[in-house]
Amino acid sequence: xxxxxxxxxxxxxxxxxxxxxxxxxxxxxxxxxxxxxxxxxxxxxxxxxxxxxxxxxxxxxxxxxxxxxxxxxxxxxxxxxxxxxxxxxxxxxxxxxxxxxxxxxxxxxxxxxxxxxxxxxxxxxxxxxxxxxxxxxxxxxxxxxxxxxxxxxxxxxxxxxxxxxxxxxxxxxxxxxxxxxxxxxxxxxxxxxxxxxxxxxxxxxxxxxxxxxxxxxxxxxxxxxxxxxxxxxxxxxxxxxxxxxxxxxxxxxxxxxxxxxxxxxxxxxxxxxxxxxxxxxxxxxxxxxxxxxxxxxxxxxxxxxxxxxxxxxxxxxxxxxxxxxxxxxxxxxxxxxxxxxxxxxxxxxxxxxxxxxxxxxxxxxxxxxxxxxxxxxxxxxxxxxxxxxxxxxxxx
Ligand code: PMP
Numbered sequence: 001x002x003x004x005x006x007x008x009x010x011x012x013x014x015x016x017x018x019x020x021x022x023x024x025x026x027x028x029x030x031x032x033x034x035x036x037x038x039x040x041x042x043x044x045x046x047x048x049x050x051x052x053x054x055x056x057x058x059x060x061x062x063x064x065x066x067x068x069x070x071x072x073x074x075x076x077x078x079x080x081x082x083x084x085x086x087x088x089x090x091x092x093x094x095x096x097x098x099x100x101x102x103x104x105x106x107x108x109x110x111x112x113x114x115x116x117x118x119x120x121x122x123x124x125x126x127x128x129x130x131x132x133x134x135x136x137x138x139x140x141x142x143x144x145x146x147x148x149x150x151x152x153x154x155x156x157x158x159x160x161x162x163x164x165x166x167x168x169x170x171x172x173x174x175x176x177x178x179x180x181x182x183x184x185x186x187x188x189x190x191x192x193x194x195x196x197x198x199x200x201x202x203x204x205x206x207x208x209x210x211x212x213x214x215x216x217x218x219x220x221x222x223x224x225x226x227x228x229x230x231x232x233x234x235x236x237x238x239x240x241x242x243x244x245x246x247x248x249x250x251x252x253x254x255x256x257x258x259x260x261x262x263x264x265x266x267x268x269x270x271x272x273x274x275x276x277x278x279x280x281x282x283x284x285x286x287x288x289x290x291x292x293x294x295x296x297x298x299x300x301x302x303x304x305x306x307x308x309x310x311x312x313x314x315x316x317x318x319x320x321x322x323x324x325x326x327x328x329x330x331x332x333x334x335x336x337x338x339x340x341x342x343x344x345x346x347x348x349x350x351x352x353x354x355x356x357x358x359x360x361x362x363x364x365x366x367x368x369x370x371x372x373x374x375x376x377x378x379x380x381x382x383x384x385x386x387x388x389x390x391x392x393x394x395x396x
Pocket of ligand 1: 008009069073102147151176178179201208
């Protein structure tokens with residue numbers, strides 16, 4: 001069996017979730033828009049699921065939840081729909097330099113539509129600078145979109161302060177909560193997000209379903225036009241098995257999140273402690289202000305890609321960065337924003353833990369990684385000659 005340490009890219013569906021979904025493929029197949037009994041039962045189940053998602057984020061009312069096809073769509077609906085809704089008020093939007101690729105590309109799209117988009121920089125730990133954010137705000141600013149945490153380096157953003165700033169300036173605050181959703185409890189009463197992106201798979205529900213939370217009184221322009229489902233903001237027949245699975249996943253996680261996050265943090269800290277014993281290895285991101293399941297390293301003289309392939313041969317499955325950005329050959333935009341050099345950003349290894357990670361998985365990577373790093377450094381033309389000699393001696 002492989003050791004899987006890429007939970008940020010994809011998570012298995014929890015078996016309890018899968019059980020809850022099954023009847024919705026067969027006997028409970030009704031469409032909530034139908035007026036007969038099948039439709040009536042589907043409507044009840046849909047609203048119960050909506051209530052569970054509201055409870056998951058402590059939203060006062062389930063009417064504030066719009067089901068979507070996933071985080072990409074929620075980001076599109078929240079940001080593009082929000083921008084179009086406020087077009088008369090202003091044309092300026094602020095995102096951060098280290099947003100998920102879906103948000104970066106929404107920024108580019110909105111620029112083509114005539115909006116002005118600013119990108120707030122981050123410090124070397126990947127945390128946004130509140131002063132710089134405030135200075136970017138103008139009378140034209142209508143929306144700020146900053147994720148709760150980085151999906152690559154796990155850096156936790158000061159969302160409470162950002163929401164206060166946005167409120168003071170009467171600007172909508174959207175946040176993509178996907179990277180922290182499985183390990184840090186969300187409470188929209190405590191942090192008054194105006195719009196919040198949620199994903200089902202990131203909490204061990206099925207892929208292809210997500211939600212957008214909208215604070216009371218907030219509406220966005222639809223980007224999918226059709227039968228007017230989801231309060232007219234997201235047309236299309238509801239994905240009932242997916243929504244039921246998402247709600248079950250949220251119910252399970254709400255009960256288990258603190259215990260789960262504490263368990264993962266212990267494993268993750270052991271991983272970091274042991275990996276940093278390898279000479280000239282570094283942790284990317286912040287040592288403490290990071291999601292409990294994220295570790296992101298870099299190693300001098302070698303590339304992340306070579307490490308990934310060597311680990312794969314040992315049946316340890318890892319990533320070098322965001323799966324969604326893997327189609328570009330560019331180094332990670334997140335690491336570059338943190339001030340890393342091109343070659344440093346190419347040398348990174350992203351390890352994300354999850355519900356089914358066990359201590360023996362961590363022990364396996366700790367056991368094989370030092371030898372792999374040594375072998376690759378021996379082969380690397382970048383390794384300095386004194387270190388090379390030492391490594392060759394160790395290898396023999
Ligand atoms: N935002 C973040 C932070 C992500 O990590 C991802 C990918 N899991 C997405 C958005 C997009 O999610 P999806 O591919 O499910 O639409």
